[in-house]
Amino acid sequence: HSSIPKEDEGLTHYGPGTPCGEYLRRFWHPVAFTNDLKDLPRAIKIMGEELVVFRDRTGQVGCLELHCSHRGTSLEFGLIEEQGIRCCYHGWMFGVDGKILDTPGEPLDSTYKERLCHGAYLVKEYKGMVWAYMGPPEKTPPFPMFDYFETPGFRIEVRPKNVFHCNWLQVEDNIMDPAHTWY
Numbered sequence: 001h002s003s004i005p006k007e008d009e010g011l012t013h014y015g016p017g018t019p020c021g022e023y024l025r026r027f028w029h030p031v032a033f034t035n036d037l038k039d040l041p042r043a044i045k046i047m048g049e050e051l052v053v054f055r056d057r058t059g060q061v062g063c064l065e066l067h068c069s070h071r072g073t074s075l076e077f078g079l080i081e082e083q084g085i086r087c088c089y090h091g092w093m094f095g096v097d098g099k100i101l102d103t104p105g106e107p108l109d110s111t112y113k114e115r116l117c118h119g120a121y122l123v124k125e126y127k128g129m130v131w132a133y134m135g136p137p138e139k140t141p142p143f144p145m146f147d148y149f150e151t152p153g154f155r156i157e158v159r160p161k162n163v164f165h166c167n168w169l170q171v172e173d174n175i176m177d178p179a180h181t182w183y
Contacts, residue, residue: 015048025135028143031063031123032130041085043076046132051121053130054096057082062096063132065119069100094118127156 014021024047031046032053041054043066050066052075062085066074073089080086084095086102093102098120100113121132124143133140149156 021047022135025133026139026141027135028124028131028133028141030129031132034061034125034128034130037061037130039080041076041078041080043074047134049134051132052076052078052085053123054078054080054085056080056084056096060096061123061125061130062094062098063121063123063130064094064096064098068092069094069116069118070103094120096120096123 010019012020014024016022016025029046031044031051032042036042037053037055041052044051044053051063052066053061053063054075055061057080064075064085066076068075068078068087068089070087070090070092073087075085075087075094077088078085079088081093084093084101086093091102091104092100095101098118100116100118103110103112106112121134122137122140123133124131126143127149131143148154
């Protein structure tokens with residue numbers, strides 16, 4: 001009988017505050033396809049975080065925390081506007097950088113817009129993909145220019161995404177052994 005090794009939580013847990021999660025957040029990650037960002041926001045889950053990705057009417061892309069910082073409604077159902085996304089519940093509007101732009105229903109002297117900010121990640125569009133940096137802003141690395149991005153005579157073609165419902169380590173382990181892909 002073979003024994004099943006104990007899970008190494010330092011390697012397999014990737015949420016905020018975990019060793020692996022904090023390490024992975026120091027890199028740029030593809031989070032969406034640019035051609036998926038049309039008139040509707042897209043809810044995504046990456047590294048244990050629920051986020052919403054959208055393109056405002058000026059063409060800027062935002063990657064924000066999924067739930068409205070006012071009452072927790074999902075911004076997946078938000079309305080895309082000229083300068084951001086508006087919550088469908090109370091109408092608060094958030095810019096692509098998380099800045100609160102409008103707080104309807106609040107008193108005229110409300111300072112919420114100046115005091116609060118909604119969680120947002122830095123994004124970059126490149127080669128048909130939206131990339132996000134989820135680590136500390138002061139440690140943002142340069143965007144990686146991998147050699148295959150600009151190989152003469154070749155082009156990157158965005159294809160339908162594959163969603164693997166498992167831990168990132170399982171995917172990495174399996175792609176290293178070609179027999180796993182075959183079976």
